[in-house]
Amino acid sequence: MVKKPAPDATRRSEKSRRAIYAAALALVGEVGYPKTTVEAIAARAGVGKQTIYRWWSSKADVLLEAFLDLSAQAAQEAGQEPYVIPDTGDLAADLKTVLRITVDQLLDPRFEVPSRALAAEGVLNEQVGREFVERLLEPQLQLYVSRLRSAQDSGAVRGDVDPRIALELFVSPLAQRWLQRTGPISYDYTDTLVDYALRGIAPR
Amino acid sequence: MVKKPAPDATRRSEKSRRAIYAAALALVGEVGYPKTTVEAIAARAGVGKQTIYRWWSSKADVLLEAFLDLSAQAAQEAGQEPYVIPDTGDLAADLKTVLRITVDQLLDPRFEVPSRALAAEGVLNEQVGREFVERLLEPQLQLYVSRLRSAQDSGAVRGDVDPRIALELFVSPLAQRWLQRTGPISYDYTDTLVDYALRGIAPR
Amino acid sequence: MVKKPAPDATRRSEKSRRAIYAAALALVGEVGYPKTTVEAIAARAGVGKQTIYRWWSSKADVLLEAFLDLSAQAAQEAGQEPYVIPDTGDLAADLKTVLRITVDQLLDPRFEVPSRALAAEGVLNEQVGREFVERLLEPQLQLYVSRLRSAQDSGAVRGDVDPRIALELFVSPLAQRWLQRTGPISYDYTDTLVDYALRGIAPR
Amino acid sequence: MVKKPAPDATRRSEKSRRAIYAAALALVGEVGYPKTTVEAIAARAGVGKQTIYRWWSSKADVLLEAFLDLSAQAAQEAGQEPYVIPDTGDLAADLKTVLRITVDQLLDPRFEVPSRALAAEGVLNEQVGREFVERLLEPQLQLYVSRLRSAQDSGAVRGDVDPRIALELFVSPLAQRWLQRTGPISYDYTDTLVDYALRGIAPR
DNA sequence: ATATAATCGAGACGGTACGTCGGGTCTTATA
DNA sequence: TATAAGACCCGACGTACCGTCTCGATTATAT
Structure with a gap:
């Protein structure tokens, strides 16, 4: 098997990388994921197609990294706040707070369009799906695990409950x-979910 | 706007329709959804491309109807059994039973591949998504609503709980x-879900 | 070999035939021969496609008959005049007169478009070409043969000349x-041709 | 109006161009012009369809250039001989010689099929027609003009004759x-034409 | 400071599939 | 039985992108 010589990452153009991320996110927002093409990303970014294929394996891969980059940037800008679940002692209140923030994010088009695209891609494409979960979803879910563990310590959640499932x-x-658009999303709805769920995992 | 005259549905070829459904499902199973092309469906079905475009608007549309047809057929073949949730009086047991059947279905390649494809398509394509939910998902979810209502009548579930959310x-x-492949699927897992969930919605 | 039962010509719809001729000629005039389709002829004539295929073998065939019909009609309308070459005794004058009429016809769009289409078709399609020559071109050329024979009788043309070639x-x-658009067409031009042909181009 | 950026001719693949010419000529010879498709040319040439559409506007355009190329090659191979009309002093003999060569060419399938196709196309398609005449036909006709001019100098042709018409x-x-297949083609026939043209058909 | 080797923008290339058009056949219901 | 209507199978159209492959023209170390 003839292996392609790995490209030299130290000589990589930072400017191009950023332009590609920006172009990919912009195009996905404007025309949607399926109509976003590698060719269009390259053109919009003022970049040769080969530069994309040299560093990424597919359109999904580009968008995944672009979105991770966007998330990382958003995290830095926002300080660290939204990325730790508050621990005021009132578990229900803390969870409701965080879920309301999530609701806001899910309805913010800036995040919704690309993350929906990645989620869809991940449903079919196992590789993308795993990476999406591993690098984006699971780290966020682990925050809930931590908060639930803390709640177990304080007696607010039964000790025999598996936090990874409970969340x-x-x-x-x-x-x-x-x-899947199986129903509307609202603060009320997430509040209700927390209420229903907690009574189940709380001791009698 | 020039509207194309609607084709005359009474003269539609039943044989072609069936062949197209069969070809679509077979191809999705064999090469996956993204590599399934309208051209290949037509070829495999022994049908002109135009016959597909005459009656469906897209590959997703074909697959949606093919899958609905498959589901309907499966329903008829199986009598009605899997499509009503049993009511033995033991809510937890009944739910666990049904969820175990669902687990089996989700792991059966015959259903998994096309339904995963449709789910993915539906994430991006709102029209497909809504149809998928309305014609396939929601009818199944309503069975849970009925069973939970019956449980409310018998006092096994609190009366102030919204069954559509509870399910x-x-x-x-x-x-x-x-x-999203966020974790493994098993009987144990679904049993645990029922346990956690019920204690929350059951009265103290 | 399975032979198709020949259609019964006695039951043929005269109205349809005429409508097809009219539609074919109109379409060729409007969009040109290559963009004229059997489908469009049928639609414009208010006729089923099968009715065309029942009586003609191809688009070229339809147009050929439509044009012959048109020519026949034109002949009847005009009495017989343009279809005999005058014989005033002055051969040169007579030929020039007729050729000037031909020039007019060649520049009249009503005749030019379909006859150009048929000529082109006939260049490639031997069957159409032969029919075109046999039923339209040759009869007209024979008029020149007659006139030249008469000129030979009167001594205006050498007796050893083959009139079919001379014309x-x-x-x-x-x-x-x-x-082929190898040069402009005018009365002067045809007059000159007659002069050169009759006298030759070599000095006496 | 959105104009497509002209492709960069300096990067054009010479190999593909040649393969396309060869495939086009071969196919026209084998299945005839109307059944020759761009798709088949591309397939036979081992070339993508886009490569054809990038450089030519139509099937006719491809064939035109292929044939011009063939003619140019034939000219080079043959030295210059058939492309100058001999001038032995005997005009009639010289013309008969050249016309006999033309007869041979017209009956040689290698040239006949494509040139007939181009001629037919040119009858309908003015652009193709003009190019065909300008680049192929007229240059050959100009050779006759030269020879006739030389004959006028030597007194073999009247000085008041227009050589472009006379030819x-x-x-x-x-x-x-x-x-148009209005009659058979032979040496005798062309010899006769020269005789009639030179001397005229009227008696002296 | 210069060589030199890789990346870069650009875009032509061989392909695959698209969605449309029309050819010629077949079916259905009127007349 | 011929007809108007039009669905059907099929093949080609011309276009859009795919992912690969040259091309100079910048970089950006490593001499």
Whole structure:
């Protein structure tokens, strides 16, 4: 097998990389994911197609990294705040707070369009899906795990409950309504989810 | 605007329709959704491309109807059994039973490949998504609503609980793990979901 | 070999035939021969496609008959006058007169477009070409043969000359200029042709 | 109006161009012009369709250039001989010689099929027609003009004769018989044409 | 400071599939 | 039985992008 010589990452053009991210995100926002083409990204970024194929394996790959970059930037800009779940001692209130922020994000077009595109791609394309989950979704879910563990320590959640499963009781319903449009999304809705879920995992 | 005259549905070839459904499902199973092309469906079905474009608007549309047809057929063949949730009086047991059947279905390649494809398409394409939910997903979810209502009547579920939301506590986690591969799927897992969820919606 | 049962000509719809001729000629005039389709002829004539294919073998065939019909009609309307070459005793004058009429016809769009289309078709399609020559061109050329024979009788043309070849000296140059656009067409030009042909180009 | 940026001719693939010419000529020879498709040319040439559409506007355009190329090659191979009309002092003999060569060419399938196709296309398509005449036909006709001018100098042709018209007396009849199949083509025939044209058909 | 080797913008290339058009056949219901 | 209507199978159209492949023209170290 003839292996292609790996490109020399140290000589990579930072300017091009950024332009490609920007072009990819802009195009996905403007024309949607399926109509976004590698050719158009290259043209919009003022970049040769080969420069894209040299560093990424596919359109999905470009968008994944572009979105990760966007998320990282957003995180830095916002300080760290939204990325830790508050621990005021009132578990229900803390979860409701965080889920309301998530609701806002899910309805913000700046995030919605690319993340919906990546989610869709990930449903079909296992590789993209795993990377999407591993690098974006799971780290966020782990924050819930931590918060639930802390709640177990303080006695607000039964000790025999598996936090990784428990969090799905309120996170997954929201995710499904958003992904598959099985119902409307609102603060009321997420509040209700937390109420229903907590009574189940709380000791009597 | 020039509107194309609607084709005369009474003269439609039933044989072609069936051949197209079969070809579409077979191809999606064999090469996956993205590599399934309208051209290949037509060729495999022994049909002109125009016959596909005359009756459907897109590859997604064909697959949606093919899958609906498959589901309807499966329903008829199976009598009605899997399509009503049993009511033995033991809510937890009944839900666990049905969810185990769902787990089996989700892992059966015959259903998994096309339904995953449709789900992915529906994430991006709102029209497909809505149709998918309306004609396939929601009818199944309504079965849970009925069963939960019956449980409310018998006192096994609190009366102030919204059954349409409550069902998401155990259905959505399973759906998300399947769609986004956020975790493994098993009987144990769904049993646990039912346990966690029920204690929350059951009266103290 | 399975032979198709010949259609019963006695039951043929005269109205349809005429409508097809009219539609074919109109379309060729409006959009040109290559863009004239059997489908469009049928639609414009208010006729089923099968009715065309039942009686004609091809688009060229339809147009050929439509044009012959048109020519026949034109002949009847005009009495017989333009279809006999005058014989005033002055051969040169007579030929010049007729050729000037031909020039007019060649520049009249009503005749030019369809006859150009048929000529082109006939260049490639031997069957159409032969029919075109046999039923339209040759009969007209024979008129020149007659006139030249008469001139031979009166001593205006040498007796050892083959009239069928001689007529080409002035007819073919005009035909070629028209068909292939190798030069402009005018009364002067045809007059000159007659002069050269009759006297020759070598000095006496 | 959105104009497509002209392709960069300096980067054009010479190999592809040649393969396309060869494929076009071969196909026209094998299946005839109307059944020759751009798709088939591309396939036979081992070339993408876009490569054809990038450089030519139509099937006719491809064939025109292919044929011009063929003619140019034939000219080079043959030295210069057939492309100058001999001047032995005997005008009639010289013309008969050249016309006999033309007869041979017209009956040689290698040239006949594509040139007939181009002629037919040129009858309908003015652009193709003009190019065909300008780049192929007229240059050859100009050779006759030169020879006739030389004959005028030597007194073999009257000085008041227009050579561009005079040449049509023997060239056009041959052309028409070939194009429209109005009669057989032979050495005898062309010899006769030269005789008639030079001496006229009227008695001295 | 210069060589030199890789990346870069550009875009032509061989392909695959698109969605449309029209050819010629076949079916259905009127007349 | 011929007809108007039009669905059907098929093949080609001309276009859009794919991912690969040259091309000079910049870089950006490593001499």
